[in-house]
Structure formats: C-alpha cells, structure tokens
Amino acid sequence: MGVYDIQTLLKNKTTAQVLKALHLNTRLSRVAIARLINASPSTISAIVEKLEKQGIVYPADTEDVTVGAGRKPVLMEIDPDAFYLIGIDVGIDGVAVLMTNSKGEVIARETTTTDLKTDPPIILQDVIRLTNDVIERSAVDRKKVLGIGISFLGLIDKKRGVAVYSSTLPSWEGIAFVKLFEDAFQLPTFLENNANAMTLGEARFGVAMAKDHIFGVHISRGLGGGILVNRELYTGHFATAGEFGHMVINPNGAVCTCGMRGCLNTIASESAIEGNGVRMMRSDSARLLKQKMAGAQRDVLVSDIVAVAGEGCHVCAELLNDAADAITIGLVNVTNLLSPEMIVFSRSALTLYSPFMTRIKTQLQEKIYSQKISCPEIEVGTLGENALGIGAATLVIDNMLMRA
Numbered sequence: 550m551g552v553y554d555i556q557t558l559l560k561n562k563t564t565a566q567v568l569k570a571l572h573l574n575t576r577l578s579r580v581a582i583a584r585l586i587n588a589s590p591s592t593i594s595a596i597v598e599k600l601e602k603q604g605i606v607y608p609a610d611t612e613d614v615t616v617g618a619g620r621k622p623v624l625m626e627i628d629p630d631a632f633y634l635i636g637i638d639v640g641i642d643g644v645a646v647l648m649t650n651s652k653g654e655v656i657a658r659e660t661t662t663t664d665l666k667t668d669p670p671i672i673l674q675d676v677i678r679l680t681n682d683v684i685e686r687s688a689v690d691r692k693k694v695l696g697i698g699i700s701f702l703g704l705i706d707k708k709r710g711v712a713v714y715s716s717t718l719p720s721w722e723g724i725a726f727v728k729l730f731e732d733a734f735q736l737p738t739f740l741e742n743n744a745n746a747m748t749l750g751e752a753r754f755g756v757a758m759a760k761d762h763i764f765g766v767h768i769s770r771g772l773g774g775g776i777l778v779n780r781e782l783y784t785g786h787f788a789t790a791g792e793f794g795h796m797v798i799n800p801n802g803a804v805c806t807c808g809m810r811g812c813l814n815t816i817a818s819e820s821a822i823e824g825n826g827v828r829m830m831r832s833d834s835a836r837l838l839k840q841k842m843a844g845a846q847r848d849v850l851v852s853d854i855v856a857v858a859g860e861g862c863h864v865c866a867e868l869l870n871d872a873a874d875a876i877t878i879g880l881v882n883v884t885n886l887l888s889p890e891m892i893v894f895s896r897s898a899l900t901l902y903s904p905f906m907t908r909i910k911t912q913l914q915e916k917i918y919s920q921k922i923s924c925p926e927i928e929v930g931t932l933g934e935n936a937l938g939i940g941a942a943t944l945v946i947d948n949m950l951m952r953a
Contacts (some may be wrong), residue, residue, distance in 0.1 A: 552692075553603050553692070553693075554603070555631075555632045555692065555694070555695050556695075556737075558603075558605075558607045559695075559882065559949060559950075559953075561596075562593055562674045562953055563586070563588060563592065563593075563947070564596055564600070565595060565842060565950055565953035566586040566588070566953045567582055567586065567593065567596050567597065567600070567687060568600075568605075568606075568627060568631075568900045568908065568950055568953075569586075569638050569950040569951060569953050570582050570585045570586055571626060571627045571795060572627060572651075572753075572946060572950055573760055573780060574628070575626060576609045576624040576625065576626045577624060577625060578622035578624055578625070579593050579594050579597055579623070579625070580622065580623075580625060582597070582625075585692050589607075592646075597625055601625070602610045604628055604630075604631070605627065605628055605631040605632075606626060606627055606628060607625070607626060607628050608623050608624070608625060608626075609624045609626040611881065613700075613907045614676075623698050627651050627652075628651065629650040629651055629652045629654065630650055630651070630689075630693045631650075631651045631693075631927070632650075632692075632693050632694070633648055633649065633650055633651070633656075633687065633689050633693055633694050633695065634648065634649050634650075634651075634653075634694075634696065634698065634942035634943070634945045634946065635647070635648050635680060635683065635684070635696070635698070635736075635942060635945075636648075636649065636678065636697075636698050636699075636700070636935035636937075636938040636939055636940070636941035636942030636943070636944075637680065637697065637698070637699045637812070637941055638699075638700045638743070638820075638938045638940075638941055639665070639676075639699065639700065639701045639718075639721070639885055639936060640700075640702055640703060640743065640747075640769075641665070641703065641717055641718075641769065641770050642662060642918050643660055643662040643663060643665065644660065644663075644665070644672070644675075644676050644679070645658065645659075645660045645935075645937070645938045646657075646658070646659050646660070646679045646680050646682075646683050646699065646938070647674065647683065647935060647939070647942065648683050648684065648687045648689070648694075648942075649939060649942045652754065653750070653754030653932075653939050653943065655751060655935055655938075655939070656687050656689075657683045657684075657686040657687040658826060658935070658938070659679040659682050659683050659686075660679075660870055661675055661676070661679060663675065663800050664796070665718055665721070666718065666720060667720075667934055668720075669720055669721050669724055672888075673724070673729060677729075677730070677733050680697070680730075680733075680734070680898040681802055687903040689868040694736060694947075695736075695737075695931070695945050695946070695949060696736050696737035696738060696739065696850050696945035696949060697730050697734060697736050697737070697738040697739070697945065698738075698739050698740075698741070698941035698942050698944030698945045699726050699727075699730065699738065699739070699740045699741070699938055699941055699944075700741060700742070700743045700746035700747075700938070700941040700944075701713055701715070701721070701726065701740060701741070701742060701743065701882050702718065702742065702743045702769070702770075702771075702773075703715025703716070703717070703718065703721070703722075703742065704742065705740050705741065705742055705788070706788070707740065707741070707784070707788045708788075709725070709727075710725060710726055710727020710728060710738065710739075710740045711723060711724065711726065711727075711740075712724045712726065712740075713724050715769055716771070716806035716807070717771070718821065720755070724903050726738070726740045727739070727740055732922075737879040737945065737948070739945060739947075740944075741782075741940075741941070741944050741946040742773065743766060743767060743769070743773060743940075744766075744767040744773025744774055744775045744791060744793070744936050745765075745773075745775040745782055745784065745791060745940075746775075746938045746940030746941045746943070746944065747767045747775060747895050747930065747936050747937055747941045748763060748767075748774075748776070748777060748782070748791075748893060748932075748940070749775065749777070749842045749940050749944065749947060750763075750778065750932055750936055750937070750939040750940030750941075750942075750943050751763075751765060751780055751893045751919055751930045751932060751936065752765075752777050752878070752893075753943045753946065753947075754932065754939055754943065755869065755891060755893075755931045755932045755936070755939075756928045756929070756935055757777075757891050757893050757928055759780055759926070760777075760780075760819025760888040760890075760891045761777075761780050761888045761890055761892060762777065762778055762779070762887070762888065762889045763775075763776075763777040763789060763889055763890065763892075764776055764777075764791075764883055764884075764891075764892050764893070764925075765777075765791075765882075765892075765893045765894075765895070766793060766880075766892065766893070766894045766895065767895040768817075768818070768819065768894065768895055768897050768900065769818070769819055769897070770819055770820045770939070771806075771814045771818045771820065772793050772794030772796045772813055772814055772818050772876075773791065773792070773793055773794060774791035774792065774793030774794075774883070775791050775895025776790055776887065780888075781947075781951060782813070782947060787946060789801070793813060793879060793883070794812060794814035794818060794931050795807055795809070795812045795813070795814065796812065796813050796879045796882065797809065797810075797812060797813075798805065798811055798816060798875050798879065802815055802816070803816075803821075804816040807914070813875055813876065813879050816871060816872060816874045816875040817871075817872035817873075817876050819850075819851045819897075819899075822851050822868060822869070822872055822899075823848065823850060823851060823854070823871075824855060825868055826838060826849045826853070826854045826865070826868065827848075829864055829865070829868070829902050830842065830849070834864050835857070835862055835864050835865055836862075837857040837860060837861065837862035837865070838853065838854060838857045838862055838865055838946040841853055841856065841857055851897070851898045851899055852898035854868065854869065855869065855898050855899065855901075855905075858902070858904075859902070868902070869902065869904070869905055870908060872899070872905075873905050873908040873909050873912075874908070874912070876909055877886035877908070877909050877912040877913055877916070880892060880909070880913055881913060881916045881917055884913065884918075884919065884924075884925055885918045885919070886918045888919060888925075889925045889942065890925060890926065891925055891927070891928060892925045892926070892927045892928070893928055893929075893930055894906070894927070894928070894929050894930065895929075895936055896929055896930050896932070896933055896934075896936065898929075900929045901929065906927070906929065910927050913925075913927065
C-alpha cells in the first residue's frame with residue numbers, strides 16, 4: 550500500500566472523476582468508468598492500477614455478477630480507508646464533531662452541549678479543540694483527511710462561507726465558519742444548512758442511496774427541506790432553495806419567526822407542536838399530557854405529546870394529525886413541482902410515530918397530480934443521530950469529487 554496525500558492526488562481531474570464515478574455507483578468495471586467519464590480505457594486502466602497499488606481502490610467481490618458465458622468483469626470499489634471526512638453539526642442542542650471513512654462510517658465522535666446562545670467565538674474555540682480531539686482519537690494519517698464540512702441551522706452564504714441568519718441562534722449571524730476552520734486546520738472547508746446536509750447524507754450513505762431525485766424533510770425546532778436533482782444538491786440562485794418550513798400553508802395563520810403569516814413552521818415544527826401542547830395543558834384539554842408532565846420540571850417535548858397520543862390522548866393525536874396534514878399540503882406542492890423519486894424524513898420522535906407517517910403517505914398518494922402514474926417513495930432516514938454530522942462530512946465529497 551502506497552503513501553499518498555489525498556489533496557495532491559485529487560488535483561488530477563481524471564483521477565477525481567474516477568473516484569467520483571465509484572463514489573456514486575459503489576462498484577464499476579474499468580470499461581464502465583471509461584464510458585461514464587468519457588475517457589479512453591487505457592487511461593482509466595492506468596489510473597485504476599495506480600490507485601489500487603496505493604490502496605485507494607480494490608477489486609470487489611463479483612460472485613453475484615454474471616456476463617453471459619464470458620469472464621466476469623473485475624469491479625473496483627473505493628477502499629473504506631482511502632480517505633477520511635470531518636463533519637461538524639452546529640445544532641440547537643450543541644455541536645457534534647465526527648470523522649467518517651470514505652463509506653460514511655463514523656470512526657470517532659465528540660460532542661459539546663454548551664448553550665449555543667452564549668458567546669460564539671468562545672464556543673468555536675472549543676469546537677476547534679474537539680475537532681483536534683477527533684482527529685487524534687481516530688489515529689488516521691492527516692494526509693488522508695479530505696476536508697471539513699459544517700452543517701448550520703440557518704441561512705448561509707456559501708460563497709463567503711458565512712452564517713447569514715438563524716431565528717434560533719441569532720448571535721451566530723456573521724460567523725465566518727469556512728475561514729476560521731481553514732485557518733485552524735489547513736483543510737478545505739464547506740458550509741451548508743442542516744436540511745441540505747441531512748438530505749445529502751441520506752442520499753450518499755443512507756436510505757436514499759442510488760436515488761436520482763430526492764426531497765428531504767428535516768423536522769426540528771423548524772422545518773427544512775433539501776433538494777437533489779440528478780443526484781446533485783440544488784440550492785438555487787440565492788442558495789436558499791428548499792426552505793420547506795417557510796412555505797405558506799395558511800395566509801391568515803399565525804405569525805412565523807420570519808415575520809410572515811401561515812408558514813408551515815407555525816403548524817408542524819417541533820416548536821409549534823410543543824407550544825400548542827403547553828396551551829392545551831393550560832386549558833385542561835390535554836389531561837393525560839398534564840399528568841405526564843406533573844413534576845417533570847422541564848418543558849413539554851414532542852416526544853411527550855407523541856407518547857400520550859399513543860396512550861389515547863385524543864387532543865394530542867389531533868394536534869399531530871394537524872401537523873401531518875399541513876406537511877402533506879406542503880409535500881403535495883413539492884411533488885407536483887419537482888416530481889421527486891423519494892421523500893426522506895429525518896429521524897425524530899414525530900417520524901418514528903407510525904400514525905403520523907401513515908397519514909402523510911396515505912394523503913399524499915390521494916392528492917398529488919401524478920397519482921395516476923406514480924407516487925414518491927416516503928422513507929425515514931437511517932443515519933440516526935449522526936445524520937447531520939455525516940451529511941456535513943458528505944459536503945466535502947460533493948464539493949471536491951462531484952465538481953470534477
């Protein structure tokens with residue numbers, strides 16, 4: 550196995566294109582790679598041979614491949630340890646830093662639960678320390694670290710690598726994430742919002758692998774959306790495409806944090822559902838929820854509402870039905886506009902509540918225009934608590950390989 554610097558290796562465009570093809574398709578023969586990237590078979594054979602000697606790619610098991618009576622093609626695959634990715638998730642509950650191998654498998658992880666509404670510069674120095682800890686714990690060769698991806702819950706300026714707006718973390722507006730981490734680690738760094746990161750992670754390493762057209766729904770304090778068209782992230786001219794939570798569902802509805810009325814966030818976000826739960830307890834209409842929260846000494850959570858809905862609290866069940874109905878209206882519009890192959894939800898207390906997801910699936914199938922042809926698959930993500938961190942790490946591949 551050869552020693553190599555992954556950054557230097559990727560400066561060769563054809564080499565980067567070979568790795569991109571293998572990343573998107575998992576296993577390919579040399580002939581298939583040549584056809585995909587429009588290169589000569591001899592050129593691809595030489596590059597693949599070099600990559601194999603360096604331990605970056607290897608011949609995969611081809612027992613399940615048959616090509617008539619002829620010799621089976623040798624399918625090549627990227628080695629899990631060919632390179633490593635760092636993902637940083639800046640979220641409402643703290644910051645998670647992780648490292649994955651080339652297959653998106655987490656090999657080291659650190660978290661901080663510091664209140665992010667305090668002093669961002671101080672917190673970021675702690676995050677830099679955590680990132681160093683993750684690199685040291687992983688014991689990987691730093692020359693094999695491809696880069697750093699950062700997921701942030703708010704609007705970002707991708708070109709400048711700066712956080713622009715967050716109703717949840719307003720004190721983080723203006724933070725120049727990319728410059729800060731590139732200066733600290735001398736590694737390419739990329740910034741994206743959390744919904745896009747989640748969608749990207751599930752597309753590359755999760756439930757939506759091999760799907761070409763995807764819409765992701767991230768349910769948290771607010772709702773976010775991510776769009777993949779032809780397997781590439783679509784963010785639009787102003788890099789704000791996919792703001793699912795700010796789709797107007799009721800023009801005369803409640804005022805959203807953005808200042809507009811009737812956004813989906815005012816009905817179906819975790820914040821909205823929890824707020825409605827508190828109001829129901831005050832009016833004594835949700836006695837089961839009130840009993841559950843008695844002596845809890847904390848705020849009501851969506852998981853509490855889901856739990857009592859499952860125990861027979863009809864008003865809580867109706868509250869969740871209202872959220873599901875609002876999300877369905879949004880998804881009907883998204884489906885009619887984009888025609889996604891799959892809709893992927895982030896894993897949460899809501900999406901793990903079977904009646905909630907069943908209601909969305911049933912209604913979507915009934916209401917979309919394309920029902921006579923087909924309906925998108927609807928799935929809950931499989932990356933779990935690491936979805937945003939893995940999604941952030943995936944940004945590195947998408948910016949360094951997908952652009953090749």
